[in-house]
Amino acid sequence: MFHSTSRGRRTVLAAAAAAVVAVGLAACSSGGSGAASSAKEFTFLAINENSTIPKVLTSLSENECAAENKALPLKINKQAQASLDQQLQLLGGQNALPSAFVSPNSPDLLKELDGAGKVADFTGTDVEKSIVPVALSGVHTLYDDKTLVLPTELNIEGIWYNKALLEKAGVSEPTSWESLKDSFATLDSAGVQPISAAGKGGDGWGVTRWVGAYIYRTLGPDALKKISDGSAKLTDPEYTDAANVIAELGSAGYFGPSPSSIDYATALNQFLTGQAAYYYMGSWAVSAFNDTEQNKIGADNIGFLPFPAVSGGAGSADQTPANVGTDIAFSKSAYDGDEKVKSWASCIAANYGAAALREGQITGFAVNGDVEVPPLTQLVQTEIADSGETVQWFEALFGPAATTASQTNGGPLGSGQLTGSDFMNTVQSSLGN
Template sequence: MFQRGRRTARLTAGLSIVAAGALALSACSGSDSSSGSDAKSGPFKYLSFSENTTIQDTLKTLASGQCADANSKAELQVTTQPQASFDQQIQLLAGQGALPSIFPAGNSPSVAKELDRSSSLVDTGAELEALGDSDDILPAAKSTIEKLYDGKDYVLPTELNVEGIWYNKKLFADNGIEAPATWGDLTADAAKLEAAGVQPFAADGKDGWPLTRLIGNYIYRSVGADALQAVADGKAKLTDQAYVDAAQAVADLGAKGYFGKSVGSIDYTTAMNQFLTGKAGMYYMGSWALANFNDPKQNQIGADNIGFVPFPTVSGGKGGSELAANVGVPLALSKKSYDSGSKAWLDCIAKNYGAAALKGSGTITGFKVNGDAGKVPALTKSVQEQIDSSTDTVLWFEALFDPKATTTSQTNAALLVNGKLSAADFMSKIQADLG
């Protein structure tokens, strides 16, 4: 994404957690008879989050390089909008029939879903297939997109962030423990680290979402990969015992002190620092943290000393070994603005964005890496290989929640692990918001 570190994680997580209300789109937001690839091509307009410069920088690099032909047909023009007001701006532009050629799909999946219902978006999956570019989208990215958008495929994955357990290899070796494959392994490893005077987990309890990610993953492993979709569909409730058990399992880690003292006051930067200075043995986080891990100024334990494993399995659980994932800032294309120039750009982005982003900013995307990506750090390469071999993914805990439930979940997470809120009450509060 844009400049890595705390701001990156905030934006990446923001697309997981930021609230967005329903959009009231007028009829003029749909396509008209003058739109389509046969229409006279205009400029290729990209409306960017003001806070995110990486995507626009990558597009500018492509415009003067691999996508020069597309840029000659439709010149890239970049404008920006603060993320906080982005959804409202998209609503306004959609209502005026003036959406830009390409733009972030909003701060939550509900934004793009409303745009799709108003026939405002290009079916990128179908267009990529027609262009012969379907294979340029990684299977794991396609899986994540379809889970986010009700089985539809109308966004482009400018990132593919996978999440799991990062661990300090030296601390593990010094204490005679191995990377956890099961939840039992995880708790046993944590107990040994705690006994050795090492904080088992670094965690951002102030923002809450790194803790709720643990709950979501436990649910996927114990109940099954469709467990939270079942809640969204009204076929199950978070207050069902199996779901409460997941919250309790994470609460138990807190009760044993495995997140350290005062986890509710620990923010993202502090948690990252705890892990990268060797003060914590494990750290649940997404692959966007690779930029921090690969920065020797931040990483005092060394990139070679960091290992990664997917979230562990749960004994007797019905889940598989899917990686938890998100697609960063997904991009959508306007159907009304989709002309021959936009089609040329879509074709070029599919073929070249993956290598350009990896080379320019070290970003792993949901696109296949075709061509020279430059020198890739070993840790990044190992994660990329794991992504390339994945065919299916799961989402984060709040991905399918409404805004109110998301806020309730994350603001109460620290209370859960501090023992100030029971697992049953924690899940009941969220379920009450979901209805």
């Protein structure tokens, strides 16, 4: 989300548009992507909301991948994330995908492109061998045991907290869901907003992450796979009960007075300026935490809390929500038809991990060489190394329609305008099973 992009992957194409373009993809399934051996540039389609990938690719083109860049110069174009899926599907239908691109917001859409013969599969290649096991596991979970993407991020998710605000309110680091919930009430009584969370439009995943995490802790790590395979429904009582718990937090005002009006950037700013005590977010945000221009509370004032266990629940706190965030894919015909594109892919796989870490970004690639990193980045590396079983985000296994329904209704859920039962009914009706 993990695919924000989650950051997680935050927005997806409306289902109607996806269906229309899918017809075009099916009609062109035997064609190439338009990037052929005669290509004069290594074209990469980035998104406006992610500056790290273009920065790292540019650095590689000037350093470790200078030879590849001389043979096939890097050319970066940008697209708004909200319209990325539609653009990729249109380009796929026109056999005009770039050499490489930020993968679609919804994993189902990349699988659709793959089914139409548009996406390179790195399974079994030397490129795949450069991906660390925990990241490869996450990729295979999303893409049916295929390596369709290169993980330019490796993120864990959990609850970041402002140490000073907790200390001032007399709150110790919570060790269970029950103590975490009690701390919300204590902070609220002390005049401190307990949680910063985005809920505006497609950024509603800032609230739905809480739903998914609570479900995993109460129902176990396979809870959302059961939804995907149809053996359970979101409208089953145990699932609606979980969503109702989060809705109650919203009704109590713990997500702030109007999460539906808060976008991702605003929620991040609220936390980094000391306006809220807790912030559920992936480790992609550490780059902002380490930025003194953005972080006004100080990096040493930020702690990390794995989403805690729920008394009597089937899940545990060492089952870590993890994702490969904003990953990249390659055009199949460009990769298969041009050795220069293959050389770019190999150079990225071998060197991206270290180059990104110099920018404060942890990736799913093995790191080639030693890189000195800030304490919060070290903390994330330690948490990743200590992770046991990993789980996905709430919408990870949903199709585009259900993802849109979930994320656009996250804000109303977090403001208490929508009950958990109504929220789950809406999402389930969009799943089509």
